[in-house]
Amino acid sequence: MKDTAVNTPIDPKTIKGWGIDADPENDPTYPMRRHRMNIGEDPQAGNRPDNLQPVDVEVLKSVERPNVSAVFGTPRPPSGLSGAIRRQTYKYSENEYKRWLPLVLADRVDMVEGVVSDLLHGKLPNIWAEKGYDMEWKYNRSAFLTKMATIGAVTAGLVVWLSSGKKK
Amino acid sequence: MYTQELVSAASIAARDTGTSFSTFTNLSRSIMLAMEYRGPKRIRAVQKPMPEIKHPQDAIVRVLRTCICGSDLHLYNGNIPDTRVGSTFGHEFVGEIVEIGEAVTKVKVGDRVIVPFNIACGECHYCRQEMYGNCNESNTESAAIGAFYGYSHTSGGFDGGQAEYARVPYANFGPTIIPDDMDLDDAVLLTDVIPTGYQGAEMAGIQTGDTVVVFGAGPIGIVAARCAWLFGAGRVIIIDKEDYRLEFARNYSYCEAYNFQEIGDPVLFIKKMTDWLGADCVIDAVGAEAAGNTLQTITGRKLLLQAGSATALHWAINAVKKGGVVSIVGVYGPTDNLIPIGNAMNKGLTIRGNQTSVKRLLPRLIDHVQNGVLKPKELITHRMPLEEVADGYRMFANKLDNCLKTVLMPPSANQ
Numbered sequence A: 001m002k003d004t005a006v007n008t009p010i011d012p013k014t015i016k017g018w019g020i021d022a023d024p025e026n027d028p029t030y031p032m033r034r035h036r037m038n039i040g041e042d043p044q045a046g047n048r049p050d051n052l053q054p055v056d057v058e059v060l061k062s063v064e065r066p067n068v069s070a071v072f073g074t075p076r077p078p079s080g081l082s083g084a085i086r087r088q089t090y091k092y093s094e095n096e097y098k099r100w101l102p103l104v105l106a107d108r109v110d111m112v113e114g115v116v117s118d119l120l121h122g123k124l125p126n127i128w129a130e131k132g133y134d135m136e137w138k139y140n141r142s143a144f145l146t147k148m149a150t151i152g153a154v155t156a157g158l159v160v161w162l163s164s165g166k167k168k
Numbered sequence B: 001m002y003t004q005e006l007v008s009a010a011s012i013a014a015r016d017t018g019t020s021f022s023t024f025t026n027l028s029r030s031i032m033l034a035m036e037y038r039g040p041k042r043i044r045a046v047q048k049p050m051p052e053i054k055h056p057q058d059a060i061v062r063v064l065r066t067c068i069c070g071s072d073l074h075l076y077n078g079n080i081p082d083t084r085v086g087s088t089f090g091h092e093f094v095g096e097i098v099e100i101g102e103a104v105t106k107v108k109v110g111d112r113v114i115v116p117f118n119i120a121c122g123e124c125h126y127c128r129q130e131m132y133g134n135c136n137e138s139n140t141e142s143a144a145i146g147a148f149y150g151y152s153h154t155s156g157g158f159d160g161g162q163a164e165y166a167r168v169p170y171a172n173f174g175p176t177i178i179p180d181d182m183d184l185d186d187a188v189l190l191t192d193v194i195p196t197g198y199q200g201a202e203m204a205g206i207q208t209g210d211t212v213v214v215f216g217a218g219p220i221g222i223v224a225a226r227c228a229w230l231f232g233a234g235r236v237i238i239i240d241k242e243d244y245r246l247e248f249a250r251n252y253s254y255c256e257a258y259n260f261q262e263i264g265d266p267v268l269f270i271k272k273m274t275d276w277l278g279a280d281c282v283i284d285a286v287g288a289e290a291a292g293n294t295l296q297t298i299t300g301r302k303l304l305l306q307a308g309s310a311t312a313l314h315w316a317i318n319a320v321k322k323g324g325v326v327s328i329v330g331v332y333g334p335t336d337n338l339i340p341i342g343n344a345m346n347k348g349l350t351i352r353g354n355q356t357s358v359k360r361l362l363p364r365l366i367d368h369v370q371n372g373v374l375k376p377k378e379l380i381t382h383r384m385p386l387e388e389v390a391d392g393y394r395m396f397a398n399k400l401d402n403c404l405k406t407v408l409m410p411p412s413a414n415q
Helices: A002-006 A082-089 A097-119 A133-139 A141-166 B009-013 B072-078 B184-188 B193-203 B219-230 B245-254 B268-275 B294-302 B311-319 B341-346 B358-370 B386-397
Strands: B022-025 B033-037 B041-051 B059-068 B093-101 B110-115 B163-168 B212-217 B236-241 B254-261 B280-284 B320-329 B350-353 B383-387 B406-409
Touching: A097 B033, A133 A141, A133 B386, B033 B386, B041 B386, B059 B110, B059 B184, B059 B386, B072 B386, B093 B163, B093 B184, B110 B163, B110 B184, B193 B219, B193 B280, B193 B320, B193 B358, B212 B219, B212 B268, B212 B311, B212 B320, B219 B236, B219 B245, B219 B280, B236 B245, B236 B268, B245 B254, B268 B311, B280 B311, B294 B311, B311 B320, B311 B341, B383 B386, B386 B406
Parallel strands: B212 B236, B212 B280, B236 B254, B280 B320, B320 B350, B383 B406
Antiparallel strands: B022 B093, B033 B041, B059 B093, B059 B163, B059 B406, B093 B110
């Protein structure tokens, strides 16, 4: 409760702009639907834009949609093992866990594929820089060193433990 | 702009490929500097190919300012499904138009524009109801979610603005000219932070004299608390665990601010402050990265068994009064969350949430900025070159050096 002392009550009417957007009708109406239409009232609900982006890369489409949207992102089409997992997941509706959870797995596989790709291109990922550890070193050094030391000790312990198991 | 006939799957497959839609350009480059995602908590700045016009309504924007958003941390931490290695994040950016497609008539090369974070056609069933965060013609990969720049393939697969250049679809609708007298630092915060905080307050249905509680003193929560006064709130309370952010909120948002690590059960604390009734309105401005509940943290953030940690939403439902309104602007993933939905039913709550309809709000918010009612750029605490984007993310994610809002400056911004 120590913060209570520094919270000074304020007369709201002294705050610049107080009440300028007050809207008694916004209770509990849905503010974004000032021009509400249901589908039956909208004869244009199924219309499409005149121009459609050419589908010149593989685009995974939600089965809950009838078509490819008029524009879509193209930079990272699915590829490799991660792409194969993604293609499988998109066969299911967004209502299903198997639509989403394997995508997280695909993301992790993609990460490994990214490291392999770096190495195949002669690039060694600079993990220190990619993780922004310079900022930890500059602003959070003692906690950072403690964390790294803990991770190192646990890793070393695991290695020793697993090695001793093999000898038996 | 719309034809009356539906486009069949066959006709989609038959779309021309390799067509160039570009008509006006002053570009002569083939590569640019951009942020690139490599896996959870691993990003780097790399040279990537320049974005191209892919649709007649596309524009290419030279990025002048771009920010790291709290919701970028969901991507950074690897919590949003279908975040592909090689992606460029960044949904908060302003810039100068350097190339336009042949159907673009509303903006021209040389215009400086605010780019709303959501990609909206402006003409579909949802856009015609001003639900520009829910456009039906921008995201092939999900029917539930609209399209956002640099926010995974679940959100459309578009590269974002943490780069020197970005592709901006539907340039006849989305990009909004920056007024001559507006600072670019103010403008870039109108792409997301200010509209989202404002809509958080708007969706809370605040009535004159209401007590409003905001969970989360990040930039969005701070703006939501500030905007609650614009709707006539009588008392505004913000809850977080970072003292420096709470202090910032007291000064910027004129609100009471409390550290949930020092007040015990935040729900009980709020009940005591409100004659044991609860707040009239509660805003969840945290989303999936919430701290404060071990079960939520482990299942939501570590094991990913939930679509993020729903601690703030859990508290919001329990802290609001019966018949009150819970407004959700914190971002969660597409799967499930553990929340007390039975309490929501028994208390007769109204729960509202949505991605922000930025384009709908921009005229009003530009007025508020020009009239001095809102001062966006005061939220900026750090400014870094795009080359140091990995450091910027680490600093923001771990709240180092009292970081609240970081602006990234691409090299192209200085040209």
